[in-house]
Amino acid sequence: MSVATQAPGAQLPGDDKAQRSNWLVDLFVEYRSIGVLLVLVIVVVLTSIDNYRFVSVTSLQQLVSGAAIIALLGIGETLVMVTGNYDLTVGSVLGLSAYAVGDIFQHNQHFPIPLVFLIALGIGLACGIVNGAVVTMARVPSVVVTLGMLYVIRGIDAVWAGGNEVGAASLPGRFVEIGYGTIADVPYLALIAVVAVGIAALAVRTYRTPREFYATGSNPVAAELAGVPVRKRVFTAFVISGAIAGVAGALWLSYFATVDSTAGSGYEFLTLAAIVVGGVSVFGGSGSIIGAALGVLLVNTMDSALVVVKVSSSWDEAFQGALLLAAIVFNRFVTVRRTRELRTRNMSHVK
């Protein structure tokens, strides 16, 4: 679909016409992020006019910490969506790994913290591997498969947790500090998310494998013919997404400091909505990590802004659903226009 400029090696070397259009499209992608940033600033300014405490340090810290966890999930989800798939399990994987970590600490408060993160990673990896395997084996859209997996994982969580809730008292102080600690007023969680987003954005630009994610999503048949191991790449994307969601589960617990079997429910939808707002295409093949992260920040800010301007929380769900749909329609509109523009521009050289 859309413009092939996202795929590596789409233009011949020395073909400067293609080079120029590539640069222009890149600029447009940049503009998208600038647009999201602009809306973000407007929301923050308007909300803080209504209530100046919205821009207080504590409020902003809460805002970015909450966004940081979704942003982490957003990285994995972006990679999966770029390959033309959806991962609906991120929320339930986060929940399972968060409860697992809570359960470990409940039994042994002195359990080494790095090991806990490794276990969280392991749980995420395991879920990701199962997801990836089933998605690549079954010839149905990943939405159906991951919908099933969502409830299986949530069910495992429910069986494990029962009605049990792990409270802050069972968690070691040093672990909880990861959630609320700050360096120069910047929460650790925000730093972790920024570093992760930075690494992912760089990797996506630099390395072959993530470039092949884009090729896969753009046109799976063409990618296969060009020698991209499409199934392997889809599998990898799901494994990465699962792994990130696993680690995010441990971080989630360190931030909220209490966990039961419902942890992270609905996060799959939040993540999806946020990264689509950030410009990730629902058709696959296009979307930037940084854009996705900005989308997460914007959606999270909007959610908090709604609370501040005292819109009843019963509007949240309708708002989020409408936001996702609006973002999909908007992206579609932009793509259609961009395609038309590119076509007319290319045609103008023919004369």
Add this chain to the structure above:
Amino acid sequence: MSSDVQTATGGTSQPDMPLDPGGGGLRARLGPLMRWESGLVVLLLATVLMGSQLSSMFLESGNFFYIGINVGEFAIMALPLMLIVVTGEIDLSVTSQLELSGVVMGYLFAHGWPIAAAMVVAVCLGAVTGAFNGFLVTRLGLPSMIVTIGTLTLYEGIAQVILPNTAVGGFPAGLTKIGLVPIPHTEIPYSIGFFIIFAVITAVVLHKTPLGRSIYAIGTNREAAFFSGVHVKRIKMGLFITSGILSAFCGVLWSLRFASARYDMATGLELNVVVIVFFAGTAFSGGKGSVIGVVLAAAIFAGVQNALTLDLVPAQNQNIVIGSLLIASVLIPSVADVYRRTGQRLQDLARRRL
């Protein structure tokens, strides 16, 4: 096995049986028995056996009512969803449309509307929500996978705005008794009665009308269907509207059955509908799907759920089983295919050796 042996119930639904032309004698003779639906019949028997092993109450005649009543709405919604999947789309917002319709009916009733009028408005609303799904998918060309995830949240959100945190009840007892008693002189719950009617209509439309042929044609080859004059977009639009109407109808049934309406009364239950559809052997590619499959899958689903409930497995834990059913039903065709292809390759190899 040709297409003119079809029955109204869709016993042999496929316009083109996927019999591999190169298959050996035994496989060709077993072909009709190797169908997905035959597997379902076996599974249904296994479910009944398992259920009767797990609980002595399973086979009691009174239990038939309880087996049926918990699946009726899902089975009804599975019918249009099956057709939508056959055309290569999906509607994940069915349970949200159910909730929205139930909530609207409850809201209007609580504001003094006569119940009949409230029911009619609620069902008509389903046509609107379904049309909105259809509009986004067919007119704007957006993928239904994600659009209906969006409307899943949107419709439930709207229901929440209409009735935040409260349930509306107090419906006339004459109507709410559908949750307590079967259709007179039978053991059949009302929702199953409606399901049977809708299933027969769907089967007739699907297997006996040009419209039904067109639906399969879209699923088999969208482009070819379009160029042979099938109104692809209009049919898909119609299916989404049908899905909306039936989901809304189920919303009315559901609210009356539980004698109350709440915005989150069916949250997460879209899984059940999706499971029935895919367990029925419905496939995105190749336009596979039959009404008899849906009937069998719904029966198995109901049996499994009832057996688990009699075995005192909590609803949330049942999701592991139900989710696994979904995964299994989408994996089995692929695994079978790999098996068949490997067998073919081995045969070819053997022949070449000779």
